[in-house]
Amino acid sequence: MNQFKQVLKFEFSNYARSKPYIIITVVLVVLIAGLLTYPRVAGLWRHEGPAQPSGPRPKLALVDDVYKSDELLQRLAQAYPEDELVRTDETMDELRSKVVSGEYAAAVVLESPLKFTYLTVSVSMYEDPGRIIGAILAEKYQQTEIEALGLSAADAAALVHPDVDGTVTETGKNQAETFIYTYILIYALYMAIMLYGQFVASSVASEKSTRAMELLITSAKPLSLMFGKIIGTGLAGLLQFFVIFGSAFLFYNINGDVWADSPVMQRIFNIPIDMLLYVLLFFVIGFFLYAFIYGALGSLASRTEDVGTAIMPVTFLVIIALFVVIVGMSTGNLDSPLMVACSYIPFTSPMAMFTRIAMSNVPPIGIIVSVAIAVASTVGIGFLSAAIYRVGVLMYGKPPKLGELVRTLREKRT
Amino acid sequence: MRLEVKNIHKSFGEKHVLNDVSFGVESGQALGLLGRNGAGKTTMLRIIMGVFDADSGGVLVDGQPIDRRHIKIGYLPEERGLYPKKIIRDQLQYFAALKGMAAPEARKAAAALLERLEMSEYAGKKLDVLSKGNQQKIQLAVALLNNPDILILDEPFSGLDPVNAMILKDVVTELIGKGKLVLFSSHQMNYTEEFCRDIAILNGGRIALSGAIREIRRSYERRTVVLSSPEAEKVERFIAGQASDITEKTERRQDAVTVTLASADKKMALLKRLAEQELNLDAFAVYEPSLNDIFVEYTEARI
Numbered sequence: 001m002n003q004f005k006q007v008l009k010f011e012f013s014n015y016a017r018s019k020p021y022i023i024i025t026v027v028l029v030v031l032i033a034g035l036l037t038y039p040r041v042a043g044l045w046r047h048e049g050p051a052q053p054s055g056p057r058p059k060l061a062l063v064d065d066v067y068k069s070d071e072l073l074q075r076l077a078q079a080y081p082e083d084e085l086v087r088t089d090e091t092m093d094e095l096r097s098k099v100v101s102g103e104y105a106a107a108v109v110l111e112s113p114l115k116f117t118y119l120t121v122s123v124s125m126y127e128d129p130g131r132i133i134g135a136i137l138a139e140k141y142q143q144t145e146i147e148a149l150g151l152s153a154a155d156a157a158a159l160v161h162p163d164v165d166g167t168v169t170e171t172g173k174n175q176a177e178t179f180i181y182t183y184i185l186i187y188a189l190y191m192a193i194m195l196y197g198q199f200v201a202s203s204v205a206s207e208k209s210t211r212a213m214e215l216l217i218t219s220a221k222p223l224s225l226m227f228g229k230i231i232g233t234g235l236a237g238l239l240q241f242f243v244i245f246g247s248a249f250l251f252y253n254i255n256g257d258v259w260a261d262s263p264v265m266q267r268i269f270n271i272p273i274d275m276l277l278y279v280l281l282f283f284v285i286g287f288f289l290y291a292f293i294y295g296a297l298g299s300l301a302s303r304t305e306d307v308g309t310a311i312m313p314v315t316f317l318v319i320i321a322l323f324v325v326i327v328g329m330s331t332g333n334l335d336s337p338l339m340v341a342c343s344y345i346p347f348t349s350p351m352a353m354f355t356r357i358a359m360s361n362v363p364p365i366g367i368i369v370s371v372a373i374a375v376a377s378t379v380g381i382g383f384l385s386a387a388i389y390r391v392g393v394l395m396y397g398k399p400p401k402l403g404e405l406v407r408t409l410r411e412k413r414t
Numbered sequence: 415m416r417l418e419v420k421n422i423h424k425s426f427g428e429k430h431v432l433n434d435v436s437f438g439v440e441s442g443q444a445l446g447l448l449g450r451n452g453a454g455k456t457t458m459l460r461i462i463m464g465v466f467d468a469d470s471g472g473v474l475v476d477g478q479p480i481d482r483r484h485i486k487i488g489y490l491p492e493e494r495g496l497y498p499k500k501i502i503r504d505q506l507q508y509f510a511a512l513k514g515m516a517a518p519e520a521r522k523a524a525a526a527l528l529e530r531l532e533m534s535e536y537a538g539k540k541l542d543v544l545s546k547g548n549q550q551k552i553q554l555a556v557a558l559l560n561n562p563d564i565l566i567l568d569e570p571f572s573g574l575d576p577v578n579a580m581i582l583k584d585v586v587t588e589l590i591g592k593g594k595l596v597l598f599s600s601h602q603m604n605y606t607e608e609f610c611r612d613i614a615i616l617n618g619g620r621i622a623l624s625g626a627i628r629e630i631r632r633s634y635e636r637r638t639v640v641l642s643s644p645e646a647e648k649v650e651r652f653i654a655g656q657a658s659d660i661t662e663k664t665e666r667r668q669d670a671v672t673v674t675l676a677s678a679d680k681k682m683a684l685l686k687r688l689a690e691q692e693l694n695l696d697a698f699a700v701y702e703p704s705l706n707d708i709f710v711e712y713t714e715a716r717i
Contacts, residue, residue, distance in 0.1 A: 211491065215496065394465070
């Protein structure tokens with residue numbers, strides 16, 4: 001037990017005292033603090049400084065020979081609040097040259113009630129001028145036609161824009177609300193398993209390649225060495241995540257008032273406490289499950305250069321798990337047979353089950369079964385990995401084939 | 415304390431690595447465990463340290479199976495192994511802690527050893543900035559940290575310059591003097607001869623020869639003599655011609671002539687005849703096989 005504690009302490013302080021670990025953590029915390037505090041600081045400048053004219057607004061030209069009314073201009077102004085609306089009678093060629101020269105940001109030419117041309121240099125990914133202007137024109141058209149049938153303008157408007165009073169009641173979870181934080185947590189889980197799992201593998205392999213293993217194995221029990229390393233690494237990972245996520249929450253709360261009207265930020269930070277506990281639980285399970293495998297594979301590589309190839313299959317497994325979950329999340333179908341199956345398979349369940357808990361409705365028994373399977377497999381894999389580790393750490397040269405390994409392990413038993 | 419290895423057998427898969435290996439050594443003595451590469455030395459040492467279990471046979475201390483919780487073992491592995499990127503002081507304390515020492519005790523032992531090995535100035539440095547010889551001394555310090563009862567030195571002198579080798583030699587001699595039991599594995603026979611009263615030569619997983627070096631030497635018939643002379647050629651011709659009745663074989667290598675006599679008691683007869691001829695002799699001595707010769711003789715043919 002004492003050996004295990006010593007190894008754990010040594011491995012943990014290896015990380016906690018290493019420059020890259022400290023630098024990455026500090027940089028991330030500073031970055032988070034900066035991002036979350038930025039609007040407040042930017043706001044201070046804006047309030048204290050004299051009101052600056054915010055430069056000329058981009059011009060949106062409108063050629064309207066159909067309605068010739070101000071109403072259309074106003075509607076467009078509402079749709080494009082940033083722009084300055086300009087009515088003009090210029091020809092297409094003139095408009096084109098002004099758009100090219102940048103005098104107009106864009107121009108709308110109405111050719112008939114239901115036909116228009118939108119001129120601009122390029123349309124960004126997030127704009128859809130065809131749809132926005134099309135909707136405005138369609139509405140205007142409906143209203144004009146209904147008015148032509150003899151109704152008053154107000155009645156026509158009411159017909160086109162009836163007031164509908166609806167309430168949406170969800171019995172389950174609102175995927176829109178949970179999507180962002182689940183996404184962030186899933187990526188955090190993925191990064192943690194991948195990064196720290198690989199740290200374990202390369203750390204074991206480097207102890208082999210520097211032959212420090214020769215002394216370690218004669219000074220301590222293989223079980224203490226392996227478990228001490230894995231738990232020490234896991235704690236270092238957890239500490240880093242606590243610091244990063246903790247600082248995010250801290251700075252969000254300090255600047256709470258600035259973010260009060262940002263629905264996205266509120267969705268991110270509005271994580272229920274039970275979700276945080278679940279993510280912790282699944283981090284612990286997922287990390288250990290994979291860290292055991294990574295540790296065993298690391299012990300089979302004689303040089304650190306071989307680690308990459310040795311751990312590739314496992315890395316693929318983690319990537320597949322992430323992929324399945326992300327597809328499930330983006331299609332919104334979290335209870336598809338694939339997702340359900342994945343949430344019980346130990347290699348994918350930490351991520352898949354967590355996503356389903358966060359975004360769908362999983363009965364408690366499902367959670368218990370999934371966690372039980374994962375924990376039992378982790379224990380089993382832990383013992384198997386320890387057996388491989390015991391043999392692997394003293395094997396040099398070419399990594400053994402699977403068959404040889406099984407044979408050696410069986411001999412150990414007898 | 416007497417350490418005894420009894421009838422050890424060990425196989426890895428199909429390969430029979432150790433075959434009925436037995437030897438023994440007492441406190442205050444060093445045993446040279448010799449053998450060519452792959453003879454099974456490291457496996458034998460690992461069995462003593464408890465890294466592997468033997469298939470059959472046992473490691474005994476004073477007749478009882480070894481209890482590694484009470485018998486402390488220090489190990490200097492052939493493949494030097496420490497953390498190259500770690501501070502030396504930290505590594506020493508880590509290994510001391512793994513061996514069950516409390517922190518203050520570990521600190522004291524590490525400082526004392528670094529002092530003894532003249533390495534104190536490097537305590538705060540990373541291992542990989544040190545020269546090879548100095549890294550070796552740190553390695554030795556790790557082996558000695560827990561004040562071991564049994565010290566296992568696997569090729570301790572490789573890569574050391576003569577001054578560092580001398581320091582190490584003094585340390586090892588001092589340890590033997592203090593009553594430590596030393597297992598010494600090396601290819602450098604001159605060092606083995608200096609420290610070890612006994613040797614055990616492993617060849618192909620079997621003990622090819624074991625016992626006290628002096629007795630092994632004595633067991634060789636003393637019927638080979640080495641003559642050195644400025645006129646070695648003339649000496650050789652004379653022995654091959656006029657002394658062939660009392661000699662079996664004559665060989666010359668530059669100024670030295672090696673003569674195998676028909677029997678050990680013909681030594682004086684040969685000397686007399688040489689004296690009668692008034693041949694110019696620098697030396698006339700009975701040949702004693704060096705440990706090197708013995709080693710080669712017993713391990714040349716691999717079983």
